[in-house]
Amino acid sequence: MPLKQFIETMLPEIEKELQSQVDRLKQNNSHPFHEMLTYHMGWTGEGAGPEAAGKRIRPLMVLLAAASCGADWRLALPAAAAVELVHNFSLVHDDVQDNSDKRRGRPTVWTKWGVPMAINVGDALFVIANQSILDLGKALPASTVVRATAILNDTCLELTRGQFMDMSYEQHSDLKIEDYWPMIGGKTSALLSACTHIGALVGGADEAGQENYRSFGYRLGLAFQVQDDVLGIWGDEAVTGKSAASDLVEGKNSLPVLFALEKNGAFAKRWKQGPIRAEEVKEVAVLLESEGAKTYAVEMSQQETEKALGFLEGANPQGEAGEALLELANMLLKRKQ
């Protein structure tokens, strides 16, 4: 089980890199601003700690991708910090946009300091993400830095497109499955594909290798998101850590829901009548399953998983880091080894 050992070695280095990047704001006149960022990152304030920080899956993927190309993963630390900062920038803005008052069990930035400050905190995290990836230049050629920065920002544009689609779709009850893939491609897959892509670039993989790593991350993101959709409707509360079936109450345009809307049966009829109430959630979930939506989504998630693993095989990741990368993918997809 090499993943556990890699995590134990890498996580402290990731936190150290992240903290030194965020410390760019540790100056006169901006201490309270710096604290808003360190609070969100899980380092300070009430409830600070590993739970509040999250699992740092994305930077781990960058480092494991680089290591599995045979490189010293420490070279990739600025890129690992950059993707995690992008992820957190999008979370801070998401929480404002979705009006979410809790994040990893703690009050969100906007509930503590207001919407104007939260917008600015997200902006600063994104700026620091860019400053962070430019730090690759301390050990790597400028051409690699430019390429990595371009990949990161192309990804961020996809994030904003995905976010746009997600927000637009909230006002529609007649979406099609074809609307789903570009949305989750932007919201979930783009950043995961940037992790494995940039990791491989820094690790010294050739173009074909980078493309395999990139596609692995992208497909992994799709598989993960579809699985998350299934768990959001039929998952055990203990597994998901949130109220089971809450996605139905929230009216989320998940893949199972879009599948059933296209079938235009009893579920579609109920869905279009207005919000699902908490007390009818179980009944509606059973109805949705009876129309084949769960089977379809599970099948789609498996298809994407197989594609992801195929690309990973094509990438031919080396050594224990390669094994750990596969293990991380399986962990994300909650698959048995």
Place this chain on the structure above:
Amino acid sequence: MPLKQFIETMLPEIEKELQSQVDRLKQNNSHPFHEMLTYHMGWTGEGAGPEAAGKRIRPLMVLLAAASCGADWRLALPAAAAVELVHNFSLVHDDVQDNSDKRRGRPTVWTKWGVPMAINVGDALFVIANQSILDLGKALPASTVVRATAILNDTCLELTRGQFMDMSYEQHSDLKIEDYWPMIGGKTSALLSACTHIGALVGGADEAGQENYRSFGYRLGLAFQVQDDVLGIWGDEAVTGKSAASDLVEGKNSLPVLFALEKNGAFAKRWKQGPIRAEEVKEVAVLLESEGAKTYAVEMSQQETEKALGFLEGANPQGEAGEALLELANMLLKRKQ
């Protein structure tokens, strides 16, 4: 008068570059998103046109700085677009943060499409700014691109710090003059200094030359902001284009106000009692002037102007572009030639 000719030649090229950068969002599923950006940039929607687009001062400064180093200014177009996109990203988020419903005479993005969409529009403009500056790589070495991208993002961090200070200060009535300079340094000067700095870098100036260009832009920004503060209190409505003295009603922590607060006389007493009402604005402006606040601010603006012009002289800008750069500075500071 070479400035007019430069503007006539450069402006259409700036708009073309900006449009081709923003067109990155012209894809399936995101046409309405693209339109939000083109609306804000002044190209589409009600009231579109040069008035709505603004004067594009910042990209002009980039191009003139590059040209005055003897380079072909077309090389600097991606950098010129980048600074203008950063400026506009900050305007879109500012309008949300300040709850402003009008920008250049038109409804702001958030009033048309809501706060969540406006946050996302600002984010996208910032992403495209980064993509834009990376396009310098089409004609320049990667090391120059990395340096320019670093300057841009260091500037953006200063922008977020300035924004943080500005928002924090709104809740205080006991600020000191020493709080003022870092705030306007971040909010106004940082981006102007990035314009002249990046322009000189792309134009091929050496380190010392770049530093002179950078300092010129920075001091110009300070002088401009202090002058804007004076006009915001004592300016003629026809000159400023907004209701004279409105800064007093808005409770803005401008330099004249901070000067008088430190003097702790009659003005300070009135200021601390609560918001200035529109009907007492003239009287309060006279009081403020009688305490020496206008003389002090005008003097400060002149000092910064002289420093700015000193740095420009040190930069030794060449040819007609050099003359035009001086002319642009004088225009900004509303000085006679």
